[in-house]
Amino acid sequence: MIKKMKNGYTTGSCAAAGTKAVLFYLLNKSIVSEVEIDALSGEKLHIPIKQIYILPEKVTAEVIKDAGDDPDITHGISIFTQVAINKNGTINFFAGKGIGKVTKEGMSVPVGQPSINPGPRKMMTNVARQLLSPGQGCDITISAPAGEKLAQRTLNPILGIEGGISIIGTSGIVRPMSEEAFKNSLTPQIDVAFAAGHSSQIFVPGKIGENIAVTLGLPQQAIVQTSNFIGYMLEYAAEKKLENVLLLGHLGKLVKVAAGNFHTHSKVSDARLETLAAYSALLGMEQSGIKRIFACATTEAAMSVINDYKLGEELYPLLCQRASERSMRHVYNDLTIGTIMATLKGTILGMDENAKRIGRKLHWNIK
Incomplete structure (x- = not known):
């Protein structure tokens, strides 16, 4: 019997809860x-507030991060949220102690901004708009004193996020991502979809792929979340005798598959930029362009280099084809696999011929 693992809540949810408590x-x-x-x-989250600190010049809430059963390095740390109401009607975000600032292009927030991602900003904005009167805004400062030290154990220094951790979360909920039991909890998605008649399924590593799949009109019941365990899920799909799998997700995840890496967690595998550089060179990019790719912090940033050389139309479908070939080899060609790669904003970059065939079979509405 598979033990059900406990979900937690993100640092973004902690900050949103702190914002509400202070307001x-x-x-x-x-x-x-x-x-x-x-x-x-x-979903509704009920988050404890450890303490409210009331001083003449500021009011701050402390929330303890609870990552549930996920091995998250921020589990148990204090997230402090200070809020001051303003009269200009804007919601402004500031980095306090232990929160990083963005210094390189290609991240989800601009250079110079606190590394508070769009999801948490939206959650805090929603809370503020629900409670404030028309015309009021607020200034929100997030701090995590333990963040300065913890950030050294993350990719933030490599990504150019300086001074601390990031406030993150695309949904607000932490779902365990890297335990063996969680891997086992993923496979019933395949069973349920197969039992409903879906011998062709869509595998998505996260929310980006899922959102695109829904937009394309692909059957919701055939969408399977793989998390970082793409190889494990493909092996199970082959055992289950699926006919087709459509891999659909962000370039940063699926370019790893093109390089033969089937566990896509950053601690286990990477080679994103190396793969992009190698295939760009194959298509004729000069050395100066290759050096620019290696100087990028993210695949999103590398896309601008690829665009400068007008290689995207040829490069991305090639990477998709390679990801599909490596994936089919991984499961000894026991099923047909197609790949679609996209940006963080959900724009499709490219797909291979297998993806087109599988998509048509699933009656997608792509033009």
Whole structure:
């Protein structure tokens, strides 16, 4: 019997909860020990507030990060949220102690901004707009004193995020990502879809691929979340005698598969930029362009170099074809695999011929 693993909540949810707790005090002089917030997934979260610190010049809430059963290095740290109401109607975000700042292009927020990702910003903005009067805004400062040290154990220094950790979360909920039991909990998705008649399924590493699949009109019941365990899920699909699998996700994940890496967690495998550089060179990119790719912090940043050389139309379908070939080899050609790669914003970069055939079979609405 598979033990059900406990979900947690993200640093972004901690900051949103802290924002709500402080605003409750500022607006109502009410000190709360728990708040309810809406996760971006649509679920309700009830998050404890450890303490409210009230000083003449500022009010701050402390929330303890709970990552559930996920081996998250931020589990148990304190996230502090300071909020001050302003009269200009804007919601502004600032980095306090232990929160990083973005110094390189290609991240989800601009250079010079606090590394507070769009998801958490949206959650905090939603909370503020629900509680503030029309015309009011607020200045939100997030701090995590333990973040300065913890950031050295993340990819932030490589990504050009300096001074601390990032406030992250695309849904607001932490779902265990790297335990053996979690891998086993993923495979029933394949069983359920197969039982419903879907011998062709869509494998997505995360929310980006899922959103695109829905937009394309692909059958919702055939969409399977793989997390970082793409190889493991493909092996199970082959055992289950699926006919086709469509891999659909962000370039940064699936370019690893093109290089033969089937566990895509950054601690286990990478070679994203090396793969992009190698295939760009194959298509004629000069050495100066290759050096620019190696100087990038992310695949999103590398895309601009590829665009400068007008290689995207040829490069991305080639990478998709390679990912499909490596994947089929991984499962001894026991099923047909196609690949679609996309940007962080959900724009499709390219696909291979297998993907087109599988997509048509699934009656997608792509033009």
